[in-house]
Amino acid sequence: MPPLLRYPSVDELGERAAALVARHPRDARLRRVGTSRAGTPLWLLRLGHGTRQALVVAGPHANEPVGGATALRLAERVLADPGLGEGADATWNLLLCLDPDGLRRNESWLAGPYLLDDYFRKFFRPAFLEQPEWLPHGAAGAALPETRALLALQDELKPFFQCSLHGVDVGGGFVELTRDLPGLAPRIEHTAARLGIPRELGAYDTLYWPSLGPAVYRIPPPRPGDLAAAITEAAVESTWYHPHRYGTLTAVVEAPMWGVRAVEDAAPPADPDAALRTVSRNLRHDTQLLKRILNRLLPYVATAPDAARLLAPVDDYLLVCPGLADAWDPDTTERGRPLPPLSTAHVTALHIAGRRLVLRTAGLLHQLASGAGRDAAALLPELDRLVDEWCADYRDGCGARWIPIPRQVEYQTRVVLAAFELAVRDAREGSRSGEPGWGAEPAVPMHWE
Missing domain, CATH: 3.40.630.10 (Zn peptidases)
Incomplete structure (x- = not known):
C-alpha cells in the first residue's frame, strides 16, 4: 500500500x-x-x-x-x-x-x-x-x-x-x-x-x-x-x-x-521571569479581547445550528486561560504552586501553549461568526486579523515549520x-x-x- x-x-x-x-x-x-x-x-x-x-x-x-x-x-x-x-x-x-x-x-x-x-x-x-x-x-x-x-x-x-x-x-x-x-x-x-x-x-x-x-x-x-x-x-x-x-x-x-526547534533547547533562558511575565500578560490581554468578541457574537448565534458544540470548547478555553496566566506569572506563582526550574524549552512551550489556547478560541469564534449571518459576520475582519497575527508569531517568532x-x-x-x-x-x-x-x-x- x-x-x-x-x-x-x-x-x-x-x-x-x-x-x-x-x-x-x-x-x-x-x-x-x-x-x-x-x-x-x-x-x-x-x-x-x-x-x-x-x-x-x-x-x-x-x-x-x-x-x-x-x-x-x-x-x-x-x-x-x-x-x-x-x-x-x-x-x-x-x-x-x-x-x-x-x-x-x-x-x-x-x-x-x-x-x-x-x-x-x-x-x-x-x-x-x-x-x-x-x-x-x-x-x-x-x-x-x-x-x-x-x-x-x-x-x-x-x-x-x-x-x-x-x-x-x-x-x-x-x-x-x-x-x-x-x-x-x-x-x-x-x-x-x-x-x-x-x-x-x-x-x-x-x-x-x-x-x-x-x-x-x-x-x-x-x-x-x-x-x-x-x-x-x-x-x-x-x-x-x-x-x-x-x-x-x-x-x-x-x-x-x-x-x-527551541522546544528542545535545554539551556537556561537569559531572563526567565521577564519571559514569563510577557507570556502571562499576553494571555490575559488576549483572553479579555476574545471574551469581548464572544459577548458581541452571542446574540447572533444563540439559535444557530450546532452553536452549542462550538461554544462549549470556547467556554473551556476562556475558563482556564486566566488561571494559567496566574500560574505562569512569577509575580503570582509564589501564592500558588511554584514553578520548577525552567529551561528555554519550558519558556518556549509555555509561549506556544498560551498562543494555542487563544488561537483555538479565535478559530471556533470565526466558525460561529461565519455561520451566523451577515450581522455576526461583521466580526470576521477582527477575528481574521487576530488569527493572522498569532499564526505569524508561530511562524516568525517561534520558527514553526511544517x-x-x-x-x-x-x-x-x-x-x-x-x-x-x-x-x-x-x-x-x-x-x-x-x-x-x-x-x-x-x-x-x-x-x-
Whole structure:
C-alpha cells in the first residue's frame, strides 16, 4: 500500500483497514467494537494470534489525525515482521479512531494545503466533557458511547501494553508513561534525529510531572480536581490509567505537525521571569479581547445550528486561560504552586501553549461568526486579523515549520514500536525472575473472527 501523503479521513481509515484484511485474511481481522454518538462504527483492526494483547488507540482527540495514519502504518509493519507478532507472542489491537465524529468535523483541512491559519480557522476539538479518554465521573459514570466502548475493550483484552496516539499542532514530540520504561529516551532521541523531529524537553502539560529522561514523562496517578485543573492537567481519571489494575503499561505518544526547534533547547533562558511575565500578560490581554468578541457574537448565534458544540470548547478555553496566566506569572506563582526550574524549552512551550489556547478560541469564534449571518459576520475582519497575527508569531517568532505527514507517521510508528519492544523485554524479564511483571495477567486468547 503506498504511503499516505495526507491525513486519512474516517471513511478512508475503514476502507484501508478492510483492504488490508482482504490481503491478509489469516492474520488480520476487523471488528466493530462500538458506535459513536452520530452512529459511526468504531473499528478495531486485530493482527496476530499471540497471548499478549497490545492495544493502540488512535484519534482520541479530534484535531490530531496523525494517529489514524500511524495505526495503518503499524499494521503494515506488524504483518511484515514476525518478530512483532508471533515472535513476541503478541496480538495487536488497533482502534482506528476513538472520536470519528470529531474527526469528521476537521475533514475540511485534512487533505491540505497545510497552513497554520487554515488549520486554526477550521479547527475543531470538542469540550473537555465530550472527549472520550477522560473519566470525569469515573469509569462507572462514563456517559459517552465511545468511552464505554474503549473501557469494555480494555477490560476484555487486559492489555500488557497500551498506546494512545496524539498529535502536537505546534512544538515537538514527547512521550508520557504510566510507568518507567528504561531505554526509551535514547531511542526517541535517535529516531527524532534521524527524521528531523524536535523533541519537546519542557512540554507544557507535563510541567509539574517527573521526568524519566529527555522528552519522556511520568503520568501521575489520578487525583481529584476541579474542571479547570482537569482540562489543563491530565493527571485525572482517564482511560490511560483504567487498565492499570491488569498490569498495563500505557504510553501516550505525541507527534508534532509544525515543529519548533527551541522546544528542545535545554539551556537556561537569559531572563526567565521577564519571559514569563510577557507570556502571562499576553494571555490575559488576549483572553479579555476574545471574551469581548464572544459577548458581541452571542446574540447572533444563540439559535444557530450546532452553536452549542462550538461554544462549549470556547467556554473551556476562556475558563482556564486566566488561571494559567496566574500560574505562569512569577509575580503570582509564589501564592500558588511554584514553578520548577525552567529551561528555554519550558519558556518556549509555555509561549506556544498560551498562543494555542487563544488561537483555538479565535478559530471556533470565526466558525460561529461565519455561520451566523451577515450581522455576526461583521466580526470576521477582527477575528481574521487576530488569527493572522498569532499564526505569524508561530511562524516568525517561534520558527514553526511544517513536518511532512510521512515523517510524522514514521516518527510516531518508530516510537510506538520502541516502547512495545521494551515492554516485551521487561515482561519477559519479569516472568524469568518469578516476579509479577507488567504482563502478569495475560489475557486468554480470544476468537472474535
